[in-house]
Amino acid sequence: MSELEDLLAFQLLAKGLPEPRREYAAVPGRKFRFDFAWPNFKLLLEVQGGTWIKGGHSTGKGIGRDCEKECLALAEGWRVAHVDGDQVRSGKAVQWIEAILWRAAA
Numbered sequence: 001m002s003e004l005e006d007l008l009a010f011q012l013l014a015k016g017l018p019e020p021r022r023e024y025a026a027v028p029g030r031k032f033r034f035d036f037a038w039p040n041f042k043l044l045l046e047v048q049g050g051t052w053i054k055g056g057h058s059t060g061k062g063i064g065r066d067c068e069k070e071c072l073a074l075a076e077g078w079r080v081a082h083v084d085g086d087q088v089r090s091g092k093a094v095q096w097i098e099a100i101l102w103r104a105a106a
Contacts, residue, residue, distance in 0.1 A: 004049045004088050005035055011094040017101060020045070026078055032069045034080075041104040044073055045097065048084045079104075 005022070012020065024037030026044055036045040046066075070080050081100065083093035 002047065002049050004047050004085050008036070008047060008083075008088045008093060011088075011091065012097065015094055015098060017094070017098055027069070027072045027076055030069075030072060032072070034069075034073070038101065041101055042078050043100060043104065044078050044080045046080065046082045047088060047093075048082055 009020070009022070018038055018040070020036040020038050022036060023033045024039075024044070025032065026034055026037060034044040035047045037043070073080050079100070081096070083096070087093040087096075
């Protein structure tokens with residue numbers, strides 16, 4: 001778990017939002033883990049921390065793996081959202097998550 005993920009978890013708690021499960025395996029039979037999950041809302045969230053650096057997720061193999069992970073989750077009926085570090089630090093991410101959760105609860 002990253003510093004950004006911990007910050008987002010703190011923001012969610014401070015806002016009084018439903019507590020997510022962390023490092024959640026949403027795809028049966030696969031080792032994929034999603035940063036945050038709200039199983040009751042069928043919502044998964046990935047925090048993209050290294051958007052401005054060359055890392056494992058920005059290689060051809062990494063992008064392909066991320067595409068497979070998301071498509072398999074969608075096939076299982078999940079909604080998948082992505083946020084980056086700037087969006088977490090600015091508070092935009094928690095605002096979007098709040099809107100998604102409340103819409104799903106309606």
